[in-house]
Amino acid sequence: xxxxxxxxxxxxxxxxxxxxxxxxxxxxxxxxxxxxxxxxxxxxxxxxxxxxxxxxxxxxxxxxxxxxxxxxxxxxxxxxxxxxxxxxxxxxxxxxxxxxxxxxxxxxxxxxxxxxxxxxxxxxxxxxxxxxxxxxxxxxxxxxxxxxxxxxxxxxxxxxxxxxxxxxxxxxxxxxxxxxxxxxxxxxxxxxxxxxxxxxxxxxxxxxxxxxxxxxxxxxxxxxxxxxxxxxxxxxxxxxxxxxxxxxxxxxxxxxxxxxxxxxxxxxxxxxxxxxxxxxxx
Amino acid sequence: xxxxxxxxxxxxxxxxxxxxxxxxxxxxxxxxxxxxxxxxxxxxxxxxxxxxxxxxxxxxxxxxxxxxxxxxxxxxxxxxxxxxxxxxxxxxxxxxxxxxxxxxxxxxxxxxxxxxxxxxxxxxxxxxxxxxxxxxxxxxxxxxxxxxxxxxxxxxxxxxxxxxxxxxxxxxxxxxxxxxxxxxxxxxxxxxxxxxxxxxxxxxxxxxxxxxxxxxxxxxxxxxxxxxxxxxxxxxxxxxxxxxxxxxxxxxxxxxxxxxxxxxxxx
Ligand SMILES: Nc1ncnc2c1ncn2[C@@H]1O[C@H](COP(=O)(O)OP(=O)(O)OP(=O)(O)O)[C@@H](O)[C@H]1O
Ligand SMILES: [Mg+2]
Numbered sequence: 430x431x432x433x434x435x436x437x438x439x440x441x442x443x444x445x446x447x448x449x450x451x452x453x454x455x456x457x458x459x460x461x462x463x464x465x466x467x468x469x470x471x472x473x474x475x476x477x478x479x480x481x482x483x484x485x486x487x488x489x490x491x492x493x494x495x496x497x498x499x500x501x502x503x504x505x506x507x508x509x510x511x512x513x514x515x516x517x518x519x520x521x522x523x524x525x526x527x528x529x530x531x532x533x534x535x536x537x538x539x540x541x542x543x544x545x546x547x548x549x550x551x552x553x554x555x556x557x558x559x560x561x562x563x564x565x566x567x568x569x570x571x572x573x574x575x576x577x578x579x580x581x582x583x584x585x586x587x588x589x590x591x592x593x594x595x596x597x598x599x600x601x602x603x604x605x606x607x608x609x610x611x612x613x614x615x616x617x618x619x620x621x622x623x624x625x626x627x628x629x630x631x632x633x634x635x636x637x638x639x640x641x642x643x644x645x646x647x648x649x650x651x652x653x654x655x656x657x658x659x660x661x662x663x664x665x666x667x668x669x670x671x672x673x674x675x676x677x678x679x680x681x682x683x684x685x686x687x688x689x690x691x692x693x694x695x696x697x698x699x700x701x702x703x704x705x706x707x708x709x710x711x
Numbered sequence: 712x713x714x715x716x717x718x719x720x721x722x723x724x725x726x727x728x729x730x731x732x733x734x735x736x737x738x739x740x741x742x743x744x745x746x747x748x749x750x751x752x753x754x755x756x757x758x759x760x761x762x763x764x765x766x767x768x769x770x771x772x773x774x775x776x777x778x779x780x781x782x783x784x785x786x787x788x789x790x791x792x793x794x795x796x797x798x799x800x801x802x803x804x805x806x807x808x809x810x811x812x813x814x815x816x817x818x819x820x821x822x823x824x825x826x827x828x829x830x831x832x833x834x835x836x837x838x839x840x841x842x843x844x845x846x847x848x849x850x851x852x853x854x855x856x857x858x859x860x861x862x863x864x865x866x867x868x869x870x871x872x873x874x875x876x877x878x879x880x881x882x883x884x885x886x887x888x889x890x891x892x893x894x895x896x897x898x899x900x901x902x903x904x905x906x907x908x909x910x911x912x913x914x915x916x917x918x919x920x921x922x923x924x925x926x927x928x929x930x931x932x933x934x935x936x937x938x939x940x941x942x943x944x945x946x947x948x949x950x951x952x953x954x955x956x957x958x959x960x961x962x963x964x965x966x967x968x969x970x971x972x973x974x975x976x977x978x
Contacts, residue, residue: 486935510937518935525925526932530876531844537947539936544943572879
């Protein structure tokens with residue numbers, strides 16, 4: 430199977446202000462993202478996460494190296510819509526990505542753009558809204574919905590394009606905890622049940638627990654890459670990269686330093702609680 | 712406070728007036744306006760008023776909301792009526808200094824006011840029974856022939872629907888900024904016109920900046936969803952004329968013909 434996204438020595442620098450040297454936003458990024466995986470991307474502000482995301486559907490084109498989406502080079506201009514159909518993007522501010530003033534019209538926007546026949550659009554709109562659990566809001570005005578609901582509508586708009594991969598760039602950042610849960614539950618369901626590859630960019634450490642793989646960016650480079658249990662337990666490295674390790678990791682390492690025999694990689698809260706109660710019980 | 716403003720308010724419903732194709736309604740409104748300008752007598756104005764009343768009854772739109780629509784133009788209405796009353800030459804009924812009331816003046820003023828009111832209420836009835844999105848769709852479809860003259864019809868329609876989409880968002884934002892400024896002691900309601908205008912500056916600057924940022928993000932989001940203009944675009948909802956539209960066209964044409972015939976006979 431071809432990798433859904435593959436970057437080869439990817440570098441990028443934004444066009445600099447006049448008379449200034451370009452500052453690289455990405456340097457030598459080599460990544461392969463397998464179909465069906467759930468990848469979380471972490472990194473401090475300005476580490477290049479959004480820049481990386483924008484290379485995944487040809488919003489930005491590399492200034493060095495190349496990016497392949499499902500085997501297609503993103504620099505091929507004639508394949509632009511093929512690429513964007515395969516990799517959908519959900520952004521941070523739900524208000525600034527909803528185009529229409531009726532939910533169903535907004536979900537239909539993508540399929541309309543790529544010339545899907547009318548009956549097929551209808552079917553896709555209904556199915557996508559069902560997939561995000563918003564089928565009862567078909568005729569609602571988006572501005573009357575909650576933040577979490579708006580983001581689910583944005584996700585439905587992406588699913589209606591039948592993508593292989595969805596990239597979410599801090600799509601949970603402006604939501605309250607319950608809205609964040611809604612969105613996370615939706616994307617992990619899509620990943621599990623429909624096999625859609627998810628790339629989730631976030632500031633929230635605990636969201637990384639959902640992932641198969643965690644990538645940490647730093648100054649435009651990949652600094653760490655591995656399964657969550659491996660990456661999130663390296664507290665020292667995380668702190669050096671400007672991130673706060675999850676509280677469960679902090680707790681477990683403190684306990685272990687105090688001589689408790691607990692596993693260090695029980696990163697999910699329930700898991701952690703069980704490990705501690707097991708130690709206490711034993 | 713700003714949320715009270717109702718914009719292009721639409722009364723959802725399933726009456727025949729709602730089910731008509733938006734293009735039909737646009738065309739009928741134009742026909743209605745032509746008929747209004749052809750009307751010259753009590754009989755023909757009566758016919759026009761009756762037509763509107765029937766349409767309102769069919770649409771189940773509360774008549775009160777239509778009359779409320781006249782409020783903003785009340786001043787202009789009264790002003791033109793008065794000008795007509797005082798300055799139409801004809802048989803003098805009453806005179807004082809430069810003011811002269813004539814019988815002809817009273818009639819002209821009355822018809823003029825009636826014409827403007829009917830025109831406004833007719834147009835409002837259309838916006839009350841048609842969702843904004845259907846209205847822009849209808850306009851786009853009717854203006855399609857203009858594409859040959861390189862008029863960017865699709866782009867105009869898209870701009871209009873995006874504007875409609877963002878009006879509530881921007882109102883909400885203005886409200887928020889206003890409350891924030893008020894909490895810091897800004898005063899938008901008292902003082903001279905100039906003072907109030909000055910108070911608006913710290914409101915408008917952040918609003919504009921945010922609008923530009925929104926536009927920027929929206930453009931990227933639309934690009935990501937493969938938007939590339941109207942070319943090769945399909946539609947979730949295709950406009951189609953049905954039996955009810957043909958009935959409405961026939962009725963509209965008959966009424967227009969009636970008014971023109973009446974005018975021929977000096978009625
Ligand atoms: N439009 C732009 N023009 C110029 N430089 C930019 C632009 N966008 C980002 N940068 C720079 O590129 C670098 C990477 O930014 P990027 O937005 O990818 O970071 P990020 O990890 O997404 O940060 P955040 O967590 O704040 O979203 C930063 O140094 C930033 O200043
Ligand atoms: Mg970012």
